[in-house]
Amino acid sequence: MRISKNLIGLAAIGILVTGCGSSSGDDSARTSASADSAGKAPSEEAKAPEPGADLAVPVTGPQADVVASSSDPKLKVLPKPANGASFTEKVEHKLQEDLLRRLKVPGKTSANCPDGVTQKASAVSICNVTYEGATVPYEIEISEKYKPGSFVTFYNSTPKQSLLVAKAAYERLWTSHKGRSDISKLSCDELPVAKAVEEEAETGLHCQYWSKYAGDERNGGFVKLGIKVSRHNVDFFEVR
Numbered sequence: 533m534r535i536s537k538n539l540i541g542l543a544a545i546g547i548l549v550t551g552c553g554s555s556s557g558d559d560s561a562r563t564s565a566s567a568d569s570a571g572k573a574p575s576e577e578a579k580a581p582e583p584g585a586d587l588a589v590p591v592t593g594p595q596a597d598v599v600a601s602s603s604d605p606k607l608k609v610l611p612k613p614a615n616g617a618s619f620t621e622k623v624e625h626k627l628q629e630d631l632l633r634r635l636k637v638p639g640k641t642s643a644n645c646p647d648g649v650t651q652k653a654s655a656v657s658i659c660n661v662t663y664e665g666a667t668v669p670y671e672i673e674i675s676e677k678y679k680p681g682s683f684v685t686f687y688n689s690t691p692k693q694s695l696l697v698a699k700a701a702y703e704r705l706w707t708s709h710k711g712r713s714d715i716s717k718l719s720c721d722e723l724p725v726a727k728a729v730e731e732e733a734e735t736g737l738h739c740q741y742w743s744k745y746a747g748d749e750r751n752g753g754f755v756k757l758g759i760k761v762s763r764h765n766v767d768f769f770e771v772r
Contacts, residue, residue, distance in 0.1 A: 675687060
């Protein structure tokens with residue numbers, strides 16, 4: 533579970549240049565999660581549906597707030613750290629942008645490294661990154677080749693959990709099944725706006741679709757899908 537080391541300024545988080553970073557205006561890429569009928573920002577108190585019924589949230593199209601590219605300006609966190617900001621402040625900023633780039637869903641973020649980031653060879657520090665109220669711990673490990681006074685600092689950042697984000701899940705369900713003439717009635721449980729979950733573990737939440745090839749004697753019926761979250765995407769698996 534390692535994130536490759538890259539250079540700041542080249543859409544990466546793995547290197548920090550001493551003394552770099554500039555302040556910017558009051559623009560912000562942070563937006564709160566909004567909702568519509570295709571994927572409302574739902575609560576976690578969904579009622580169990582009746583057998584064979586649609587789930588709580590019908591998914592009828594793409595999610596308006598999900599961006600297509602990880603380089604979309606809406607995923608930037610502004611303002612950037614000011615000139616002379618500490619190494620820890622720069623790491624906190626880059627962690628927020630890294631998380632947003634992976635989710636591709638703009639939202640309110642914050643980051644905190646409670647004991648700071650120790651800038652020594654092979655040092656390991658813990659930071660917490662929050663998205664829409666859900667917090668994911670990150671492990672920050674400085675390169676073993678780091679030397680005091682180096683102009684650049686290489687490091688690995690490893691999230692210790694994944695994030696289940698409702699809009700990302702609804703978008704993934706729609707894009708995974710659109711264009712198929714044999715299915716219809718896509719819907720999901722009321723998923724949390726954002727929730728920290730274990731990577732690749734079953735969440736206990738579900739989506740479904742109606743397929744003309746499912747059901748008794750293949751006369752049509754609902755196909756139930758479980759939800760898992762990897763580091764970079766939402767994954768569905770058929771529940772039998």
